[in-house]
Amino acid sequence: MIKMKTIKIIFLFVFLVAQISNSQELQFGAKAGLNLTTISGDETEELEGKVSFHLGGYAELNISEKFTLQPEVLYSRQGTKESYDDDSFSSDYVYTFDYLNMPVMFKYYILESFSIELGSQIGVLISSKAEYQESEYNNSYTEDLKKFINAIDYGANIGFGYKLANGLNFSARYYLGLSNIKKDDNTDGTYDAGKLYNNVFQVSVGFTFN
Numbered sequence: 001m002i003k004m005k006t007i008k009i010i011f012l013f014v015f016l017v018a019q020i021s022n023s024q025e026l027q028f029g030a031k032a033g034l035n036l037t038t039i040s041g042d043e044t045e046e047l048e049g050k051v052s053f054h055l056g057g058y059a060e061l062n063i064s065e066k067f068t069l070q071p072e073v074l075y076s077r078q079g080t081k082e083s084y085d086d087d088s089f090s091s092d093y094v095y096t097f098d099y100l101n102m103p104v105m106f107k108y109y110i111l112e113s114f115s116i117e118l119g120s121q122i123g124v125l126i127s128s129k130a131e132y133q134e135s136e137y138n139n140s141y142t143e144d145l146k147k148f149i150n151a152i153d154y155g156a157n158i159g160f161g162y163k164l165a166n167g168l169n170f171s172a173r174y175y176l177g178l179s180n181i182k183k184d185d186n187t188d189g190t191y192d193a194g195k196l197y198n199n200v201f202q203v204s205v206g207f208t209f210n
Contacts, residue, residue, distance in 0.1 A: 025062035031206030042194035
């Protein structure tokens with residue numbers, strides 16, 4: 001069940017988009033692309049990058065000749081994986097976290113078509129799971145991890161974009177997670193539960209409709 005705090009965040013984001021949608025300088029578009037995702041933090045040395053995807057829509061509001069504001073709503077598949085391998089045994093763990101991400105980007109157009117962008121992002125966790133495969137006995141199972149992962153993630157984005165006159169555009173962006181995604185299971189204060197952070201590199205192709 002979605003918590004009240006999560007509902008408030010989504011409502012505020014929708015309100016922001018609704019407020020700026022009255023402007024005559026507003027354009028809408030859709031985008032999709034690849035994610036290269038990792039998890040950083042405590043005891044993450046063995047974790048590997050994972051290739052996944054994102055898709056969604058955006059609105060771009062012209063603030064001035066050089067500056068625009070671009071809120072987005074993206075479904076983003078993130079996570080990591082790890083592998084163990086020796087002469088007789090191998091196992092693979094794949095951790096998948098699905099988010100509804102809501103970035104708000106400030107874009108500065110250095111040239112007419114080329115921009116740099118900087119902004120913040122809030123993500124709402126939709127689902128999380130671990131998939132395990134072990135070769136020796138051909139075992140596999142899937143575990144729901146939602147009880148171990150915080151419902152809200154937030155962080156910062158930096159990137160650049162390039163747009164064509166026909167509405168087609170391209171962008172690359174790096175997301176640095178600033179909130180611990182791991183729930184603190186240390187209830188009595190006797191140990192450090194550890195911290196984990198999302199990191200995502202995105203390459204996107206988009207199209208602006210008007």
